[in-house]
Amino acid sequence: MQSKFRLILNLFSKFKMSLDNAEKDALYSKISEGKAQAYFHKTKNQVFYNPIQEFNRDLSISVLNTYSRVNDSKKLKILEALAASGIRSMRYALEVDNVEEILANDFDQKAVDLIEENKKLNNVEHLVKSSCDDATILMNSMSRNWKTKFDCIDLDPYGTPASFLDSAVRSIRSGGILLVTATDAGVLCGNGADTCFTKYGSVSLRTPCCHELALRILLQSISSHAARYSKYIVPVLSLSIDFYFRLFVLVYDGQMKAKESINDIGFFHICPECHTFYEQKYGKTVPTKGNVKFIFDSTSEYNLTKCQNCEATLKLVGPVWTGKLHDKIFIQNILSYLATKNDKDFKTIERMVGMLNLACEELDNPLYYILDDICSVMHCQTPNHNVMRSAIMNCNYQVSYSHCAKNSIKTDAPSHVIWDILKRWVELKPVGEKWLKPENRVFKILKNQAKINVDFTVRNDCTPISKQNNLLRYQEPPPFWGPGSKPKRKSENEHSDNKNEKTKKTTDLSK
Ligand SMILES: C[S@@+](CC[C@H](N)C(=O)[O-])C[C@H]1O[C@@H](n2cnc3c(N)ncnc32)[C@H](O)[C@@H]1O
Ligand SMILES: [Zn+2]
Incomplete structure (x- = not known):
C-alpha cells in the first residue's frame, strides 16, 4: 500500500517537473x-x-x-x-x-x-x-x-x-x-x-x-x-x-x-x-x-x-x-x-590579453595626442607612426600608445617639443602655400620657429612589444555594438510605483 502511494507520488512529481520545464521552455530561452x-x-x-x-x-x-x-x-x-x-x-x-x-x-x-x-x-x-x-x-x-x-x-x-x-x-x-x-x-x-x-x-x-x-x-x-x-x-x-x-x-x-x-x-x-x-x-x-x-x-x-x-x-x-x-x-x-x-x-x-598589454605599456603621463589630428592642424603629411615615435625618443623623451585610441601618442615630452618636432617635419614635407596666410592657425604656429633639432631616424626599439607580438591591441567594433536599451514594458514603473506590494525584501544574507 505504502509503496503504491510512493509510486503515485513519484509519478506526480515527475509530471509536475515536466510541466514546470514545459512552462519554462515556453517562457524562456537559454x-x-x-x-x-x-x-x-x-x-x-x-x-x-x-x-x-x-x-x-x-x-x-x-x-x-x-x-x-x-x-x-x-x-x-x-x-x-x-x-x-x-x-x-x-x-x-x-x-x-x-x-x-x-x-x-x-x-x-x-x-x-x-x-x-x-x-x-x-x-x-x-x-x-x-x-x-x-x-x-x-x-x-x-x-x-x-x-x-x-x-x-x-x-x-x-x-x-x-x-x-x-x-x-x-x-x-x-x-x-x-x-x-x-x-x-x-x-x-x-x-x-x-x-x-x-x-x-x-x-x-x-x-x-x-x-x-x-x-x-x-x-x-x-x-x-x-x-x-x-x-x-x-x-x-x-x-x-x-x-x-x-x-x-x-x-x-x-x-x-x-x-x-x-x-x-x-x-x-x-x-x-x-x-x-x-x-x-x-x-x-x-x-x-x-x-x-x-x-x-x-x-x-x-x-x-x-x-x-x-x-x-x-x-x-x-x-x-x-x-x-x-x-x-x-x-x-x-x-x-x-x-x-x-x-x-x-x-x-585574445582581446583581454591585447588590451591589458597595451594598458601595461601605457605611460602614466595624462592624456595623449592623435597623430593624424595634430598633422591635420598643421595641414601637413602625416609621418609614419614609427617615425614620430622615434623622433620623440631621439629627443630623449618616452612615448607610448594609449589603449583608448589607435593612433595615439602618449609622451612625457612637453607640448612644445611635440610641436617643434612637427615644425621640423614640415621643413622636410612643406605645408601647402594656401595655408600660410595670417588668418590660418598654422601660420600662427609656424611663426615661432622650432628651438630643438630633431632626428627622424627610425629606431629599432620604437615598436612596443605588444605590437611586435602581434597582439589584438585595438579591436574593431563588433556587430550589434552598443549599450543595449532599457526594457520598456507597458507599465514601466510598476516595480517602483507599487514597490511595497511588489517587492520582497531578502537582503539578509544569513537566510
Ligand atoms: C544594465 S542592467 C545590469 C546588467 C547586468 N549587470 C549584466 O551584467 O547583465 C541595469 C539593471 O539595473 C537595475 N536598476 C536600475 N536602477 C536601479 C536601482 N536604483 N536599484 C536597483 N536596481 C536598479 C535595472 O532594473 C537593470 O536590471
Ligand atoms: Zn592651440
Missing part, C-alpha cells in the same frame, strides 16, 4: 556564457541582457580572481548591485575561485524572479542570494558595520553610475574593490559638459583625447565621494572599451591619505584649435607632524588663458584625476592568471 547558463524571457523588453558585454564580464572575473590571489586567496563577499538577469553573479559564483557569498540585487521584481531561476539552473543557490531593493538604500543599509559591508561591489548601470557611487564607497570594506561601468560616453566625452557637471561635478570636453578624460572624470568623482568618508582610492585598471568605460578601483580607509588625494586631482587647459593640453594642479600637500598641509600651486600655467602653441583661447576642463590610471603590477598579475587560461575559459581572452 543562453550560455562562460561556465554559466541563463534563462531569458522569449518576449522582448523584459529583463536586460547585452551579449556584447561578455568582454566586460570576462575581464571582471579575471580581475576578481587576481584580486583574491594577491590578497592571500581572500574569500570574497560580493555585491552585484544592479544585477538584471544575474548572469554576472552566476558567472562570479562559478568562475571566481574564492567566493564566500554573492548578493545579486535589482529593484525590478521581474529581474529578481529571473535571478532565482538562474540560480537553480546553475546550482549556485548556496553561493548566490538575491534581493529586490533600490541599490542605494541597500548599500547604505549595509554600510553600518564591517560584517555587512562587501569586499567587492559591482556597479553595472544603464548609463551613469553617478547616483550609486556614494553608497558604494560607504559600503565597501577597507581594501575592497569597486568595479564600475559607465555607458554615458556622450556625456563623459563632452556632448553635454553641463550634464557632466551635474553628474560628476566635472566639466568634460569633446576633444581628441576625450576618452581618457572621461576615465579621469569618473575617477575624480569616485575619489571625491570616497574622501567625504575619509577614504581614498587606488585605481588598478581603468579602461575605455567600445562604447563604455570600466574601472577597477581599490578603496581604503585613511583620513590622511584622503586629504592627500588632492595631489591626484587637477584641471586641464585644452586648446580647442590645436588640441594641446596643459595640466593644472590645485596644489600639493606636504607632510607635517602627524598630518599634512596644503600649499596652493603658483606655477605659470595657473593663469594660462591662451594656447602657447597657436594663441587660441583655452578651455578649462575638470576637475579630473591626474594620478595613475592603472597599477601595472596588478595588470601583470592578471596577465599571469590569463596565461593559465584559454579561449574555452574566456571567449574574449
Whole structure:
C-alpha cells in the first residue's frame, strides 16, 4: 500500500517537473556564457541582457580572481548591485575561485524572479542570494558595520553610475574593490559638459583625447565621494572599451591619505584649435607632524588663458584625476592568471590579453595626442607612426600608445617639443602655400620657429612589444555594438510605483 502511494507520488512529481520545464521552455530561452547558463524571457523588453558585454564580464572575473590571489586567496563577499538577469553573479559564483557569498540585487521584481531561476539552473543557490531593493538604500543599509559591508561591489548601470557611487564607497570594506561601468560616453566625452557637471561635478570636453578624460572624470568623482568618508582610492585598471568605460578601483580607509588625494586631482587647459593640453594642479600637500598641509600651486600655467602653441583661447576642463590610471603590477598579475587560461575559459581572452598589454605599456603621463589630428592642424603629411615615435625618443623623451585610441601618442615630452618636432617635419614635407596666410592657425604656429633639432631616424626599439607580438591591441567594433536599451514594458514603473506590494525584501544574507 505504502509503496503504491510512493509510486503515485513519484509519478506526480515527475509530471509536475515536466510541466514546470514545459512552462519554462515556453517562457524562456537559454543562453550560455562562460561556465554559466541563463534563462531569458522569449518576449522582448523584459529583463536586460547585452551579449556584447561578455568582454566586460570576462575581464571582471579575471580581475576578481587576481584580486583574491594577491590578497592571500581572500574569500570574497560580493555585491552585484544592479544585477538584471544575474548572469554576472552566476558567472562570479562559478568562475571566481574564492567566493564566500554573492548578493545579486535589482529593484525590478521581474529581474529578481529571473535571478532565482538562474540560480537553480546553475546550482549556485548556496553561493548566490538575491534581493529586490533600490541599490542605494541597500548599500547604505549595509554600510553600518564591517560584517555587512562587501569586499567587492559591482556597479553595472544603464548609463551613469553617478547616483550609486556614494553608497558604494560607504559600503565597501577597507581594501575592497569597486568595479564600475559607465555607458554615458556622450556625456563623459563632452556632448553635454553641463550634464557632466551635474553628474560628476566635472566639466568634460569633446576633444581628441576625450576618452581618457572621461576615465579621469569618473575617477575624480569616485575619489571625491570616497574622501567625504575619509577614504581614498587606488585605481588598478581603468579602461575605455567600445562604447563604455570600466574601472577597477581599490578603496581604503585613511583620513590622511584622503586629504592627500588632492595631489591626484587637477584641471586641464585644452586648446580647442590645436588640441594641446596643459595640466593644472590645485596644489600639493606636504607632510607635517602627524598630518599634512596644503600649499596652493603658483606655477605659470595657473593663469594660462591662451594656447602657447597657436594663441587660441583655452578651455578649462575638470576637475579630473591626474594620478595613475592603472597599477601595472596588478595588470601583470592578471596577465599571469590569463596565461593559465584559454579561449574555452574566456571567449574574449585574445582581446583581454591585447588590451591589458597595451594598458601595461601605457605611460602614466595624462592624456595623449592623435597623430593624424595634430598633422591635420598643421595641414601637413602625416609621418609614419614609427617615425614620430622615434623622433620623440631621439629627443630623449618616452612615448607610448594609449589603449583608448589607435593612433595615439602618449609622451612625457612637453607640448612644445611635440610641436617643434612637427615644425621640423614640415621643413622636410612643406605645408601647402594656401595655408600660410595670417588668418590660418598654422601660420600662427609656424611663426615661432622650432628651438630643438630633431632626428627622424627610425629606431629599432620604437615598436612596443605588444605590437611586435602581434597582439589584438585595438579591436574593431563588433556587430550589434552598443549599450543595449532599457526594457520598456507597458507599465514601466510598476516595480517602483507599487514597490511595497511588489517587492520582497531578502537582503539578509544569513537566510
Ligand atoms: C544594465 S542592467 C545590469 C546588467 C547586468 N549587470 C549584466 O551584467 O547583465 C541595469 C539593471 O539595473 C537595475 N536598476 C536600475 N536602477 C536601479 C536601482 N536604483 N536599484 C536597483 N536596481 C536598479 C535595472 O532594473 C537593470 O536590471
Ligand atoms: Zn592651440
